Amino acid sequence: MTKRLFDNENEHKTDNILRAGLEKEGYRVCPKIRLADIIKLDKKKLSRQAYSYALKAHFDFTIYDKNNRPAFSVEFDGYYHYNDDRAKKNDKLKEQICLQYAYPLLRIDAGFFKKVNSTTILSWLAKTWCFNVQFYEQQQKKFIPQEEDFDYFSIAGVDSNFNLIFPYDPFREYRLFFAKMFSEKKIISRQPYHLIWRDADGFIHCLKYLLISKEKAIKQSCKVKGYSYFPVTDDQLCEAIALFLIYEKYVEYQKSSCHSIDVEELYSELKAIGDKYECSVFSDVVKIDTPFFKSEE
DSSP, rough: OOOOSSSHHHHHHHHHHHHHGGGGGGGGEEEEEGGGTTTTOTTTOOHHHEEEEEEHHHEEEEEOOTOOOEEEEEOOHHHHHOHHHHHHHHHHHHHHHHHHTTTEEEEEGGHHHHHHETEHHHHHHHHHHHHHHHHHHHHHTTEEEEEEEEGGGOEEEOOOTEEOOOOTTTTTTHHHHHHHHHHHHSSSSSSOOEEEOOOSSSEEEEEEEEESSSSSEEEEEEEEEOOOOOSSOHHHHHHHHHOOOHHHHHHHHHHOHHHHHHHHHHHHHHHHHHHHHSSSSSSOOOOOOOOOOOOOO
């Protein structure tokens, strides 16, 4: 009896998106590669449990560069990854191993297939990886100053009509949209504010909120699985997705005045989140980007 290459349609879709975005740049997308065939394991670096698991585990997709070296891997997390205790335990082991060896692992779900402008979130991440590599190659050749860091949103270019464009920031137009709404006095915050934190299970959360007036606001939450060693950081990604989602929600609000909440209700939720994580071990990743917190009187 034979076995299918992909277990479900979501893995097949992931494969198609990765191939479309990476193969023309000289990368190869390989499904079901063993972890031990990618990372040279050392018993001294890993616990017995982690080492045993590493010998049996595989990645859903591994991307190889032009030199046939693994660049990063992608895991598609379906329903059971969030609800099955054994799956969650194995996920943590895999993440710990990748962190130990500084190997980039991107965890995605079906939300990464969502289209932002003309690209999916997953395709955008893949393209950003390629440009990040090209950026540092040019830096090594001294075409880019050594002190300059790669930031996807700051890379600018010109189109055929010599208009300034930002080809690696598909979320820029939503920030410009909110700036326009602010200038037209339709909202009282120039941009949506946000609160970002990491929970004990390794998820990055973003609560995005837009102040329409002193009484009304719109909020939008988002979470992504934390990851490391990727040019778009996990908190940048979570914030950007939340921005897009609150844009969609505000467009609906303009049509029917739906989705709005009381500002005092929003304040209570923000205060509760701030209090909860202020004293936790994750307090160093809590970022409060808002003048909205009331001072104690």
